[in-house]
Amino acid sequence: MKKITNFILFFKVLVLICGPLVLTAESLSCTFGNYDHNYIKIQEFVNDDENSTTIPKKNKLYANSVQGMDIMNNSYVIINKNHYEGSFTFIFSQINEKFEPSQSNFCYNFTVRLNCTNRDIVDLYVKVPLIDTNNHEPFFEKPKYTYNLISSYAEDFKRQQFLNPVIATDYDVTNTAVKFSNEENEYFNIMYNGIVPNSLNKKHYALLTPKIPGKLVTRKIEVNITVTDVGFPPRSNVTKLVINPPSPPGPVFSSPFYVGHSYKNRTFVMFENPKLEEGCTFYETRIDVLTTGNKSRVFYAEIINDKILIKKFKTNLSYFFEKNYSIYQLKAFYIDRVTKLYSSGTATLIVEDHHDL
Template sequence: MPYYALLVLVHVALMSGTITYAVAEKSLDCSFYNIKNNYLKFEDVVLDVDNETTVPPLTNYYNSGLEKVSVSYVEIVDNPYVSVHESKSYNRVFLNIKQINEMVEPSRRSEFYYNVKLNLHCDNRAIVEMYSSIRLIDTNNHEPFFDKPRYTYNLISAYVEDFQRQLILYPVVATDYDVTNVEVDFTIEENAYFDIMYGGVVPGTLNKKHYPKLVPKTHGKLLTERIEVEIGVTDVGTPPRRNVTKLVINPPSPPAPIFDKTFYVGHYYKNHTFVINETPELAEGTTYYQTRVTIIIDGERDQNNFISRVENEKIVIESNDQLDSSVFFQNNYIAYELKATYVNVVTNLATASRATLIVEHHHDL
């Protein structure tokens, strides 16, 4: 039989109806003065910004001996935030409540209470379980924050729906530690591609972490330009607190073209013929992207002596004009740059790489 108050209702069925008899409550073996049930009421509240709060009960005297059994001592059961302090000389008991750790306590929409269980150890060695709830006043002293100051996504497809798939794998996450906040509001800087809405709580985070959800303004629209916008998060506390992060989305660019060699050697003869024995090739091929190959001298300007074109994924280099005789006889060779460029025909983005073309001058035929 437990020591807390018990009320037994006995129902006796009669022909004329049902009569209910109330059996008297079982008295507690020991208790605080004038407390006859198992609930100890506190009217004091705790502020979450205080390091420690001492809360005395309204009826804080031990049983004075007029009852059957007195209280020997009081202990707190399994509550890391609450401890008991007894004043034997005045037969008083106080509860010392520490500041809660809002990073590990689950957040909730309702108010937060310290739920306290006290064991009263009676002089007759009985133990009386008593309970209390002490309200916490939660101030909005934690501002929400994003896990990263900048989120960058390099897309492999130009469709906005493909970005949403990346967002699921590598989400934007905002954290708010306030114990009575379980939802935040997200905003996004005006742009042509996305709106934003609340996406829910990150599972297993004690309602502390939250997802935003980006919704395409136009389904099927292509991302053909780099996007850099600000995302904001605001908590629902009073006063509301806000923080921001940057969202960067890079549309798909082609991979850099890779020459199969770092340099190539061509031969220019006195009769103005040009021969190159090793045809330059791009290791990645030229099937999927628009490909341009130009010949540059001095790192700045195209020249007209040689031209290049792409045929069957190979680079064809030909002489376009006769070399000036003075240049031909003054230099044994001239070094040119081969610049290969891949262009994405959807986004019009391009990447380039370079190799060296050495043209040797031969004075024989």
């Protein structure tokens, strides 16, 4: 019973590796060589880096009671017949690795259909192993992957990887997996995450896993990721991963400019106060009044009850009406209360100087 079980297991493994065995116990009407069965395994190997390979190289094959033969279901194999000797060989062309499914042991499986002299048709199932040269380096689909997080937690990697997965491709037909590695960092590790469906085992997912689930990502992360194939000698390639921590949206003023009125009696009036479209309460908000990049010594901004008020320094005694108007820049900042990251937006403040009052 144990021997029968072992035979069945061996049979299943062989089918998985190099295609089905089709055996017959009946005597064949015609064949080639001295084979008395319709499954033929040729021991010589084909090297995938050769444009053309002839097999057998030395001992040619001879047909018995055959008047014609054709290769079925394999475009890489043709029959080379020597009509004077009555012999023939198989000629294998170089396979297209981009379109052939990868498998750990790649074999040429094909059928030789014999037209016997008695008009019978016999199918001989042939298997020839392939030696695969590691002549394709794996490569990433993008030279750089950028993840813009919308939350402060490393768990947001899951959403980013779903929308923008890190994928590497390897065309070598006997490389069925790759290895991923990354530069050391405090936030995440990288690991192999399987084959991309319907990719002929050519494309492979990488998976980013947080080192500490829930750890805040508070700064920009830039690391190199390496993919290495499993061929010999191993070949590799590199891409860059950029992770931008969440920042508030840029503040947007309701108008590109606002007008204020300054009078001789040192009063200052704005008929329309500046407003931010998102308001001033969701994020920590700051407004600066600037002159050519520096804070104004004449005007300043206060936020009171979600309202932006532009005010004039009362202690300023050196301000004179030398012009009819002055221009300032209003610069608003939204600051994330957790990460302290910020973004900014600007508007223009025009102050009219009234000399007659």
